[in-house]
Amino acid sequence: MLQIVSTADGSKTIFNSEVGESYHSKHGAVQESRHVFIGAGLAYFSDRSNVQEISILEVGFGTGLNFLLSADFCESHQIKLDYTGIEAYPLSPDMIGQTGYEEYIKPKTWQCFQEHYSDCLAQCVALNPQYSLQIALCKLAEFSSAKHYDIIYFDAFASMHQPEMWTETAIGPLIKLLNPGGVFVTYAITGQLRRMLKGLGLEVQKAPGAPGKREMLRAIRH
Numbered sequence: 001m002l003q004i005v006s007t008a009d010g011s012k013t014i015f016n017s018e019v020g021e022s023y024h025s026k027h028g029a030v031q032e033s034r035h036v037f038i039g040a041g042l043a044y045f046s047d048r049s050n051v052q053e054i055s056i057l058e059v060g061f062g063t064g065l066n067f068l069l070s071a072d073f074c075e076s077h078q079i080k081l082d083y084t085g086i087e088a089y090p091l092s093p094d095m096i097g098q099t100g101y102e103e104y105i106k107p108k109t110w111q112c113f114q115e116h117y118s119d120c121l122a123q124c125v126a127l128n129p130q131y132s133l134q135i136a137l138c139k140l141a142e143f144s145s146a147k148h149y150d151i152i153y154f155d156a157f158a159s160m161h162q163p164e165m166w167t168e169t170a171i172g173p174l175i176k177l178l179n180p181g182g183v184f185v186t187y188a189i190t191g192q193l194r195r196m197l198k199g200l201g202l203e204v205q206k207a208p209g210a211p212g213k214r215e216m217l218r219a220i221r222h
């Protein structure tokens with residue numbers, strides 16, 4: 001069962017009682033997304049590479065919060081964004097409407113996301129000249145792509161609840177989809193994840209975590 005709940009920064013998230021976990025940190029959903037994925041992922045990559053087009057692959061699209069904040073960021077920085085989300089259990093448009101995320105983004109971003117969310121589950125949609133979105137409706141293990149990506153947002157449920165998502169079998173094929181210079185970013189860090197990513201040839205960095213977590217992980221493909 002899915003239930004909308006509030007987090008400490010006032011923004012909402014969804015609690016999945018079957019999994020026993022919410023979609024975001026209880027310390028702040030928007031705060032976490034801004035810190036981990038926008039700050040340590042997108043802003044870090046765009047500062048380093050100074051490119052005008054960025055492609056992002058997200059594991060666990062969920063409410064679309066990471067997409068919405070990324071779209072706003074890219075628009076403000078005049079970067080073209082090509083965004084692909086992987087989602088095995090898509091939320092209903094009604095549930096997404098109840099998150100209240102319009103409070104944190106440009107009205108135009110929210111409006112086109114609301115209007116085209118269902119279309120994006122079937123195909124890649126250019127929501128405006130600046131960004132496009134496609135949500136691949138499948139499990140991570142079934143995902144394949146001819147495209148390569150600059151950034152991977154790894155936003156699966158915690159390994160305590162979904163250990164199979166944090167294995168080399170799951171993550172190894174994703175890393176092959178990362179462009180040279182590309183960044184893999186996630187909210188958690190464990191010794192096992194660090195060793196695995198190093199073994200896959202990435203430079204692994206510890207970064208300060210979002211409130212509630214001491215550290216998070218970023219890894220670079222050289």
Ligand SMILES: C[S@@+](CC[C@H](N)C(=O)[O-])C[C@H]1O[C@@H](n2cnc3c(N)ncnc32)[C@H](O)[C@@H]1O
Pocket residue numbers: 022023024059060061062063064065066086087088089090138139140141155156157158
């Ligand atoms: C922590 S939540 C992601 C939150 C999301 N990024 C957001 O901002 O709302 C994990 C997501 O992974 C999805 N998921 C669970 N198992 C999956 C699988 N095997 N493959 C792809 N997605 C999966 C869940 O349905 C959920 O949306």
